[in-house]
Amino acid sequence: MSTTPTARAVITGIGTAVRGLTEPAGLLGPLPENHRAAPDPVSRLTGRGLRYKDRATKLAMAAARDALAEARLVDAKGELTVPGESVGVVTSTNYGNADTVCETVRTIAESTYLATSPMMLPATSSNVVASWLAITHGLRGANLTLCNGPTSGLDAVHWARLLIGAGRVERVLVVGTEPDNDPVRHLTEVPDDDGTGAPALFDGAVALVVESDASATARGVDALAAIGPYARRGDHAVAVADVRGRLPGPVGLWCVPQHPDGVRAPAPGLGAGAGTAPVHDLSALYGPSSGALGVLQCAAAALWFDDAEAGSGTLVLASAGTGDAGGDDASAALLLAAPGAPVPGPAGAAR
Structure with a gap:
């Protein structure tokens, strides 16, 4: 590949599959009042082979298709415009x-494994979403699935950047997806209606195309945001201080973790004036988003940079998982910068 160990990574495409959103720009909110009555984004998918795919996979496929199209990695017919081995997932x-795992376990308990379906059993693997995305679009690069708790979405963006920086691929399709269904509500103990009118759980997907700056330039594709330093620590304040120490600058938007009560106050190292930065709580807007949250935050950051009010050199801080402050096992922090801004590479060198 043409990348180097310190290759700069940028976001070049965004796709969403969220009920009530007709385009990614709506991520910054608010949702339409009648969003629950809006068409299901899964209805955008057509063709054979959908019957045995779970909802999370279908949502991911809808979002991924739009992100690949915006980044011009597929043409009007949906065919790849770059070598498949250059794109990871x-x-x-x-x-x-x-839902698939629970249904399979129930079937085995009631009727033994002889009653299971050979079409459904492969879907009990946790990597089924990434596998179907790769199969659908012919993406033959590295293929990873992260199920890493509240930091998982930011971890995924970071791993995409590492794959590019290591020269494994030139581009990565990053997708965060979570379904709202009975098994998930049972596992999370979320009621059907909490009386506030807010979504009980996030039900959707958001996709990003992350690629090396050199690749985007060579293809003539505009970058939407640059991916900066990342840290995963046991304490939220420590994670934030880590990334701020590597990339100082004014924070214009702070995307906070789910249940952010323990981290509302400015964390050490956030910088002068950061305490007055607008707080964007995507979990409050869309419902608890679990593994999709970090990808949602990065998509929102890229859209925010397109706003004329985003000043030169201004950063977006994305943070997921509250760490010790909120009882999560860890906290992750990631800084995003405007497309042309210098950011440290994976090895720490400014590019």
Whole structure:
């Protein structure tokens, strides 16, 4: 590949599959009042082979198709415009195929394994979403699935950047997807209606195309945001301080973790004036988003940079998982910068 160990990574495509959103720009909210009555984004998918795919996979496929199209990695017929081995897939989902797993376990308990379907059994593997994305679009690069708790989405974006920086691929399709269904509500103990009118759980997917800056330039594709430093630590404040120490600058938007009560106050190292940065709580807007949250945050950051109010050198801080402050096992922080801004590479060198 043409990348180097410190290759700069940028976002060149965004796709969403969220009820009530007709285009990614709506991620910054608010959702339409009648969003629950809007068409199911899965209805955008047509063709054979959908019957045995779980909802998380279908949502991911709908979002991925749009992201690949915006990044011009597929043509009007949906055919790849670059070599398949140059594109990898990293998905993040903590509950993606829980419905399939639960149904399979129930079937075995009631009727033994002889009653299971050979079409459904492969879908009990946690990597089913990433596998179907690769198969559907002919993406033959590295293929990873992260089921890493609340930090999973930001971890996925970071791993995409590492794959590019290591020269394994030139581009990565990153997808965060989570379904809202009975098995997931049972596992998370979320009621059908909490009385606030807010979504009980996030039900959707968001996809990003992350690629090397050199690749985007060579293809003549505009970058939407540059991916900066990342840290995963046991404490939210420590993770934030880590990335801020590697990339100082004004924070214009702070995408906070789910249940952010323990981290609302400015963390050490956030920088002067950061405490007044607008807080964007995507979980409050779309419902608890689990493994999709970090990818949602990065998509929202890229869209925010397109806003005329985003000043030169301004950063977006994305953070997922509250760590010790909120009882999560860890906290991840990631800084995103405007497309042309210098950011440290994976090895720490500014590019």
